Amino acid sequence: MMPLPGVLGALLPYNTLVVACGVAAVGCAAGVVGTLGVLRRRALVADAAAHATLVGVALALLVTGQRSLAVLLAGGLGSAILALGLLVLIRAVTRTRDDAATAIVLSVSFGLGIVLISGMVARGVPGSGGLERFLLGHAAALTAADAMLLGTVSVLVILAVAIGLKEATMVAFDPAFAAAAGWPAAMIDLVLVALVAVMVVVGLPAAGAVLVTALVVIPPVVARQWTDRLVPMLVLAGGVGLASGVIGVAVSSASPRLPTGPVVVLVAAGCFAVSLVVAPRRGLLARWRAGHRRGRTDYLLMTEDHR
Amino acid sequence: MNKQAESQPGHPQQPTHLPATSPLQAGQPPLLEWHDVTVAYGRRPVLWHIDLTITTPCLYGIIGPNGAGKSTLLKATLGLVPTAGGRVQFWGQPLAAVRPRLGYVPQRETVDWDFPVNVMDVVLMGATSRLGWFRRAGRRERELARACLDRVGLADLAGRQIGRLSGGQQQRVFLARALAREADIYLLDEPMAGVDASSQEEIFAILAGLRDAGKLVVAVHHDLRTAARWFDAVALIDMRLVAAGPTATVLTSSNLQQTYAGRLGILDELSDAVARGDRTS
Numbered sequence: 221m222m223p224l225p226g227v228l229g230a231l232l233p234y235n236t237l238v239v240a241c242g243v244a245a246v247g248c249a250a251g252v253v254g255t256l257g258v259l260r261r262r263a264l265v266a267d268a269a270a271h272a273t274l275v276g277v278a279l280a281l282l283v284t285g286q287r288s289l290a291v292l293l294a295g296g297l298g299s300a301i302l303a304l305g306l307l308v309l310i311r312a313v314t315r316t317r318d319d320a321a322t323a324i325v326l327s328v329s330f331g332l333g334i335v336l337i338s339g340m341v342a343r344g345v346p347g348s349g350g351l352e353r354f355l356l357g358h359a360a361a362l363t364a365a366d367a368m369l370l371g372t373v374s375v376l377v378i379l380a381v382a383i384g385l386k387e388a389t390m391v392a393f394d395p396a397f398a399a400a401a402g403w404p405a406a407m408i409d410l411v412l413v414a415l416v417a418v419m420v421v422v423g424l425p426a427a428g429a430v431l432v433t434a435l436v437v438i439p440p441v442v443a444r445q446w447t448d449r450l451v452p453m454l455v456l457a458g459g460v461g462l463a464s465g466v467i468g469v470a471v472s473s474a475s476p477r478l479p480t481g482p483v484v485v486l487v488a489a490g491c492f493a494v495s496l497v498v499a500p501r502r503g504l505l506a507r508w509r510a511g512h513r514r515g516r517t518d519y520l521l522m523t524e525d526h527r
Numbered sequence: 528m529n530k531q532a533e534s535q536p537g538h539p540q541q542p543t544h545l546p547a548t549s550p551l552q553a554g555q556p557p558l559l560e561w562h563d564v565t566v567a568y569g570r571r572p573v574l575w576h577i578d579l580t581i582t583t584p585c586l587y588g589i590i591g592p593n594g595a596g597k598s599t600l601l602k603a604t605l606g607l608v609p610t611a612g613g614r615v616q617f618w619g620q621p622l623a624a625v626r627p628r629l630g631y632v633p634q635r636e637t638v639d640w641d642f643p644v645n646v647m648d649v650v651l652m653g654a655t656s657r658l659g660w661f662r663r664a665g666r667r668e669r670e671l672a673r674a675c676l677d678r679v680g681l682a683d684l685a686g687r688q689i690g691r692l693s694g695g696q697q698q699r700v701f702l703a704r705a706l707a708r709e710a711d712i713y714l715l716d717e718p719m720a721g722v723d724a725s726s727q728e729e730i731f732a733i734l735a736g737l738r739d740a741g742k743l744v745v746a747v748h749h750d751l752r753t754a755a756r757w758f759d760a761v762a763l764i765d766m767r768l769v770a771a772g773p774t775a776t777v778l779t780s781s782n783l784q785q786t787y788a789g790r791l792g793i794l795d796e797l798s799d800a801v802a803r804g805d806r807t808s
Contacts, residue, residue, distance in 0.1 A: 400631035
């Protein structure tokens with residue numbers, strides 16, 4: 221029997237294979253980190269960070285004149301973290317509500333990014349033509365070296381989650397208890413948000429600033445439908461993210477004018493829709509059946525005797 | 528403190544003082560002491576100059592109307608909200624030195640009960656919260672967690688997702704998580720909220736067991752009817768300390784009048800209930 225890479229290698233050109241592996245790792249890590257982020261209710265914050273990456277990507281190109289992916293993503297991470305800092309600041313010194321503050325940071329930083337990019341394109345800044353790829357993702361444009369970079373960062377992020385899982389879980393579930401027990405809950409929270417920001421940035425080439433949040437948010441929600449335990453949820457979310465990433469790359473490399481992001485998101489959303497309906501116990505079908513079996517009056521008691 | 532003295536003529540200033548059976552031993556610092564603690568949210572003070580001393584292991588109730596700052600006092604005690612002034616000491620030491628000896632039971636509604644963990648996982652969090660960074664639960668922690676689940680009577684529900692429990696069971700899971708810290712002082716925030724009467728009895732029996740084992744149990748509680756029966760000593764709080772001491776001497780109609788001023792509608796009913804509670808205890 222031929223080893224699997226051999227089979228794939230025969231079917232796919234080397235570059236496509238490496239890119240697929242890189243995006244698979246990105247999808248997996250996004251699902252894993254996203255699980256903790258979603259459980260800690262940071263989905264909207266992740267979206268703000270994602271939209272803020274464009275400013276940094278554009279500025280990195282403008283300032284350094286380099287268009288290597290590492291430089292551009294480093295810029296994106298910088299502006300994402302800056303946006304998160306701004307969010308914390310707005311919460312601390314104004315009385316703006318959380319969701320409003322997040323929406324403001326998201327839209328303002330995204331608008332700024334778009335203005336920067338179109339200005340650079342209009343002035344013909346060298347390399348600025350490729351920046352639109354960061355809007356919706358364009359994995360087909362990745363080189364093997366780029367994909368290696370994305371894959372490596374993703375693997376490191378998964379490792380970080382594996383190492384700090386006890387701490388992250390304790391804080392995500394009950395920050396007050398963790399803090400009372402002497403754990404630096406705010407710091408652990410910060411690391412968690414930073415990891416989410418890293419994944420959002422690393423996910424840019426796969427899904428783009430507009431859609432990358434879906435890569436962090438949808439797989440955990442899908443996974444939650446199927447399991448009541450955290451570790452299985454992490455694994456499942458990683459798997460859904462991985463599959464979405466790979467299918468997205470495959471489809472968009474088959475039709476090169478299609479951006480990767482929308483495909484990735486649609487695959488994840490497909491998993492979501494199916495899970496919503498057919499998942500055991502939490503799925504609509506299961507709940508409908510349970511409701512019928514017990515009758516309306518018993519429905520409220522379902523939490524009690526439903527193991 | 529002076530302010531309080533001015534605003535509170537005729538009320539005990541250095542209260543608390545517990546069941547006369549164990550007098551404060553000379554030279555031994557009190558178990559728990561709040562000295563002139565003031566807490567403000569932004570510019571708005573929510574607790575003024577709280578002076579309170581607990582000298583003996585007991586079941587101690589912190590009682591007051593909604594918005595009186597009871598939970599805030601507990602959170603300030605644990606350093607979860609900053610104090611604007613004053614200090615809290617445990618065995619004469621600051622919080623940082625004694626955290627491993629404290630167990631906290633937050634309000635039940637502060638967490639997401641749809642979180643993908645089961646009963647055992649939550650109790651294990653109590654056991655592993657005492658381990659160092661990145662150290663996971665070993666056999667010792669698992670055995671401890673199981674024993675704590677046993678104590679709260681939830682051993683057969685160990686594998687159940689926490690959202691599929693009744694309010695009383697959820698509260699007992701939280702209690703078991705605190706027990707797993709093997710603490711000496713337990714601080715509970717509204718442990719009876721949303722808990723049916725029979726579960727309340729069970730929970731209080733567990734707390735009384737802790738007290739009998741020499742632990743101090745401080746619980747925020749809002750139901751005067753049960754307070755009179757269950758607590759050895761209470762502090763009445765309405766943004767400031769109204770009175771504190773042994774339950775029977777503190778829950779008088781004049782103290783309650785003062786604590787619940789402005790909520791007079793319920794007062795007669797409550798003081799009747801308290802009187803009944805006193806007789807049955």
